[in-house]
Amino acid sequence: MKGLFYPRTQTGKASIVPPVPWHYSGELITLEYRTDPAAVRALLPPGFEPADEDPGAVAAIWADWQSCSDSFAEVLDPVRGQYKEMFFVVRCKFQGKAYSRCIYIWVDKEFAMLRGQHQGYPKKLGSIQMSRPAYVGKGGPRLAAGGRFGVTLAAFDRRLAQGTFTITGPAERPGFVNGLPMAHNRWMPAIETDGTDSLDEVVTMSGYDVELGRCFKGDFDLELFDSPVEELLAIAPREKIAGYWHEVGVSWKAGRTLWRKNLP
């Protein structure tokens, strides 16, 4: 039976995600700020510790991706390759080593949800919106000092986050919070649904063939809102660090298991 996830078939054609490698080209807006370090610590599972430095640092990231498999078929049928995502990243330590870690994430396509689950990203669906650079006309911001971008997130018909970002000048690199290898948990509760897990792993991963494109820094504001099924107010900004508009090209094919619970 072929197919990374499901459904598995003789050919794998119907699988919800194509085989690796996966290739990504995207435009991102990254807003880095400090929240209550205790709120970050409270989101780290057993085995994880806060980052040694700046343990309350958070990156709120909006991304507009095009993605594809090695067949590149998705580039020509863009409904199967384009998606937007919004995610919050913190830093942490596991087994004495520093990692980045995604604590919350929303995407707007199902294939992106499943690829993310494979990688331990806790993906939900949402409505992710962000201004794009414009090269002509007045309908969008320029990639230059003064260019002003808007970002919003919503789920279940409630707005969860909104912000603006204004370019002040070029930057070397888009912040530091999301710059380490990721350390994520992958959990699958036992079908007995008795509080035990059938799968309980910590995994790490990085992309390869990373291309950092144009990069600009700037000022921002960011508001987070409440919802009956979210906990964003707990990680609200206390102090702004910096914002970035930047491009990323990256490919992904595998990660590495750091830890796995001995299952009976």
Added chain:
Amino acid sequence: MKGLFYPRTQTGKASIVPPVPWHYSGELITLEYRTDPAAVRALLPPGFEPADEDPGAVAAIWADWQSCSDSFAEVLDPVRGQYKEMFFVVRCKFQGKAYSRCIYIWVDKEFAMLRGQHQGYPKKLGSIQMSRPAYVGKGGPRLAAGGRFGVTLAAFDRRLAQGTFTITGPAERPGFVNGLPMAHNRWMPAIETDGTDSLDEVVTMSGYDVELGRCFKGDFDLELFDSPVEELLAIAPREKIAGYWHEVGVSWKAGRTLWRKNLP
């Protein structure tokens, strides 16, 4: 850390699915037919065998659900509880016992995707459409002989299935293909993405407090279409059995592991 799936937090409030039990009330249209038994067999993973009787029998099922947790909060915020789904079910044998098995399934909400993953349903997102009974006016079919319903399925901007169902009279029960406990695989590929699985299980489950409501049988037609990412033509109808409109109320809290691969 609380939360069945992810994200896990101190409170569990942000988890993508609420705690069990889950309660469901739905209206379904079930179209039973026979396809090539070899096509069904080809979709059964190692360890599974075809059903002893009528091994080419398939149920194509459209369902319009309302669902909720024990808090019933989702009933009052229906965007978090209502969803539609379309699924194909066959029968099979595992460890000598007969089961029903979902081979393909689409839903239109993310919480339903994740609850389904927990249960081993290979859920994708799609656009699922079905006529509802009307009690006044000419805008919909009556729940009576001659009442005619339409059903469609689409994903990635392509229509995948469409059919019609016409009531001929009352029925005792809605067919036989989806009537057994389910036997599903739960796979999680290893993060090494090397063709091995971190989780490889066969699970079974049934609902409880099942209430079968109104039930009607009738004639139907059904067309399946091709897509670059589906394999529905392989299970196209060769012979129709019968169609049903029916109601189901059911709750779910746990399943049982039938088999788990020894992991290193």
Added chain:
Amino acid sequence: MKGLFYPRTQTGKASIVPPVPWHYSGELITLEYRTDPAAVRALLPPGFEPADEDPGAVAAIWADWQSCSDSFAEVLDPVRGQYKEMFFVVRCKFQGKAYSRCIYIWVDKEFAMLRGQHQGYPKKLGSIQMSRPAYVGKGGPRLAAGGRFGVTLAAFDRRLAQGTFTITGPAERPGFVNGLPMAHNRWMPAIETDGTDSLDEVVTMSGYDVELGRCFKGDFDLELFDSPVEELLAIAPREKIAGYWHEVGVSWKAGRTLWRKNLP
């Protein structure tokens, strides 16, 4: 050239709406309350006066419709016939006669927008959600005393309204605010976009073959929220009147022009 609206073609097949008559079957939740009468008056164009009695009465209505043309093709392809809508109705006087009038309305399908424009309903798109009655299971409310329904409205990723309705008992009819013939304006600004209109009409209409089905009254609560592109706070409830769950079947084929501005 055939086609009620556009595009007009030799056959009319591609027209955004099919020819009249249009048939509707729906389930509605109507929440009647009183707001500041001055807020209602402020929404009446020149030529209109407030209702003589209870001029601050408002009906906030959620509706889940199935609709079709005389071909009934849309019943069998439900993506072309089903839609939800939420609208606010007040009463008013025009040329000395009492009318109902829709002041704000959202739907979730484009064909419903255009049919509404024809009738002078100021239709926008939104996400309209409402609980449906359940006949089995715990996933939805029963059509009986104690049955509790939720209703919500959102647009542009912001929640605009939410409420609950609890049945207390059967009712004869679903309130009074939306019970009169409608009086609506139909405006088309001149392409010169200089503040003048190419079309400026007041029209009235009623459906025919009205079937009132099951009807229940009850208690409710309702909250309205702000948005940069809405003005709902101005018509917030000051005093509740009553809520209703009810069914309507109706057909529509024509209205009547009450007034038309003499155009040069």
Added chain:
Amino acid sequence: MKGLFYPRTQTGKASIVPPVPWHYSGELITLEYRTDPAAVRALLPPGFEPADEDPGAVAAIWADWQSCSDSFAEVLDPVRGQYKEMFFVVRCKFQGKAYSRCIYIWVDKEFAMLRGQHQGYPKKLGSIQMSRPAYVGKGGPRLAAGGRFGVTLAAFDRRLAQGTFTITGPAERPGFVNGLPMAHNRWMPAIETDGTDSLDEVVTMSGYDVELGRCFKGDFDLELFDSPVEELLAIAPREKIAGYWHEVGVSWKAGRTLWRKNLP
């Protein structure tokens, strides 16, 4: 009462479209081909004649827009400004003068539908997809020879069009079919719905402050599909002319009435 279209209020805040001027920045893929000239002629209303030259020429255009009003608020809340559209344009003559004319068009936001109606574009809603240029990574095509883009259109869960475009080199301008001032009909059927119109106009318009940005030409293929509510097969390509990827910045504030039926 303020508000270009509806709802009209004391402030105009709730109007479905903001006041003019409207500003647009977009990326477009234009595929020009020849169809049966009789099919184009059949879509021209009374008073229009086919173009003198190349009367079967059609432009199939995909556009990814950011748009805003003079407040630029929509740039910072992009769900209110971004939209995609797909449209077919032909050329024609009216009152002896040559014009471009949109014969079919789909957008994915309601504010774009209404702005289009004002301008006489026969806008429906659909799912419009197109590859975007990528500047890093393998997830999208480069703006250079060999860059290959995909475009698709769907409505009512059916795919209506799909194509690919491959850049061969830079171009001076993006074809000729959509290059003239537009001539559109604006119709509003009488509420009596008796086959007469309350509004029957021919209008023309052009944008101002047009900025043509980067422009590339190339090869393409294009397939059109059938639907119960479309007539695209009638205008299928017989001969390809050329394809283009190009940028446009433009503002719009007014058009001009060319003809209006004397209304009683």
